Amino acid sequence: MMKILGVADGVGGWRHYGIDPGEFSSFLMRTCERLVSMGRFKPSEPAGLLARSYYELLESKQPILGSSTACVIVLNKETSSICAANIGDSGFVVVRKGEVVHRSSEQQHYFNTPFQLSLPPPGHSGLVLSDSPESADTSSFGVEDGDVILLATDGVFDNVPDQLLITEMRKVQGERDPTKIQGVANSIAWMARSLAFDGAFMSPFAQSARENGIDTIGGKPDDITVLLATVAI
Numbered sequence: 001m002m003k004i005l006g007v008a009d010g011v012g013g014w015r016h017y018g019i020d021p022g023e024f025s026s027f028l029m030r031t032c033e034r035l036v037s038m039g040r041f042k043p044s045e046p047a048g049l050l051a052r053s054y055y056e057l058l059e060s061k062q063p064i065l066g067s068s069t070a071c072v073i074v075l076n077k078e079t080s081s082i083c084a085a086n087i088g089d090s091g092f093v094v095v096r097k098g099e100v101v102h103r104s105s106e107q108q109h110y111f112n113t114p115f116q117l118s119l120p121p122p123g124h125s126g127l128v129l130s131d132s133p134e135s136a137d138t139s140s141f142g143v144e145d146g147d148v149i150l151l152a153t154d155g156v157f158d159n160v161p162d163q164l165l166i167t168e169m170r171k172v173q174g175e176r177d178p179t180k181i182q183g184v185a186n187s188i189a190w191m192a193r194s195l196a197f198d199g200a201f202m203s204p205f206a207q208s209a210r211e212n213g214i215d216t217i218g219g220k221p222d223d224i225t226v227l228l229a230t231v232a233i
Contacts, residue, residue, distance in 0.1 A: 001078065002043055002074060003074075003075040004036050004043075004046075004072065004073070004074050004075075005072070005073050005075070005151050005227050006029055006032055006033075006071065006072040006073070006151075007029070007070070007071055007151050007152060007227060008028050008029050008068045008070040008071075008090065008153075009025055009070075009088070009153040009155070009222075009223055010023070010024055010026075010067065010068050010223070011066065011067040011068065011069075011116055014065070014066050014067065017065075017121065019066055020066075021066055023064055023065075023066055024057070024064050024067060024068050024119065025066070025070070027057060028050075028057060028068055029053075031053035031057065032049055035049060035053060040052070043076055043083065044083050045085075046083050046085040046138070047133065047136045047138050049072055049085075050072055050085055050117075050133045050136060051133035051134060054117050057119060058119060063119055065121055067116040067118035067128065067129070067130070068088075068116060068118075069087060069088025069090045069114050069153070070086075070087050070136075071084070071085070071086040071088075071090040071092060071104060071151060072084070072085050073085075073149070077231075077232070080231075081140060081141065081142050081143060082094070082102075082142075082149075083139075083140045084138065084140070085136040085137070086104040086105070086107070086136060086138075087115050087116070087117060087131060087133065087135065088107055088115045088154075089107070089108065089157070090151075090152065090154060090225075091103065091105075091106060091151075091152070092104050093149075093150045093162075093165065093169075094141075094143065094149050095147065095169045095170070095173070096144060096148075097146075097173070098166065098170050099166075100162065101147070102139075102141050104137065104139070105137045105139075107131075107135075107136075107137055109129065111208070111212040111214070113129070114154070115129075115131040115136075116130070117130070118131075143231045145231055146174035146230065147230065148170075148229075148230050148231075149228070149229045149230070149231065150165065150169060150226070150227070150228055151226075151227040152224075152225060152227065153222070153223060153225045154222060155220070155224035156188065156192045156226055157204065158196075158203060158204055158219075158220045158222060159191075159192045159195040159203050159220060159222075160191055160192050160195060160204070161203075162204075164191065165188065168184050168188050168191070176230070181228050181229070181230060182228070185226045185227065185228035188226050189224050189225075193224055195219045196221045196222060197219060197221060198218060199217070199218040200217065200218065201217070201218060202217055203218065203220060205219065206220075
């Protein structure tokens with residue numbers, strides 16, 4: 001039995017072109033979902049699923065313009081393992097017995113400029129960052145019964161310190177009740193939203209900015225998507 005989870009986060013700068021930044025990321029994930037439902041993917045190659053979805057968008061008769069980061073993980077209960085593919089600064093964390101045992105690697109060209117899949121308007125290709133889906137960071141690792149998996153966009157990781165995330169994730173260690181799991185996911189999303197608009201908070205994003213020579217404080221308003229799952233083997 002497998003569980004496939006994915007998140008994508010549209011790049012907000014497309015608003016300046018009159019393009020809805022959420023449209024590209026939504027279509028990317030919906031295409032992934034359709035390919036999974038049709039069995040047109042290899043569970044051990046989530047990067048291939050992202051690539052196939054992206055190239056379908058490129059070949060569409062009505063192109064969906066925009067850019068997006070993305071992260072897909074495949075939880076295989078039969079092999080007690082996870083295969084993951086991440087491009088950009090969406091990502092995941094796995095907590096076991098209250099400790100982080102695995103997390104995705106963030107991909108950045110430079111500060112606050114993540115790797116991204118893109119489909120620019122005609123004539124703008126040279127002006128827009130566009131990374132190959134084959135450049136996604138991939139990993140595979142073993143999981144144990146009771147592990148907690150958080151998959152989220154950077155609106156979570158930029159605003160919520162690790163220790164607060166771990167505290168919330170501990171609440172559902174070994175939990176089977178989907179209502180309780182969703183409740184903690186909602187709590188994390190609400191926390192991220194609140195801290196994003198706290199101008200006096202030294203957020204993870206603000207700390208990273210200072211490490212890059214930018215003197216700032218406060219959260220980072222951004223789109224927030226949270227998926228939470230527990231491993232039951």
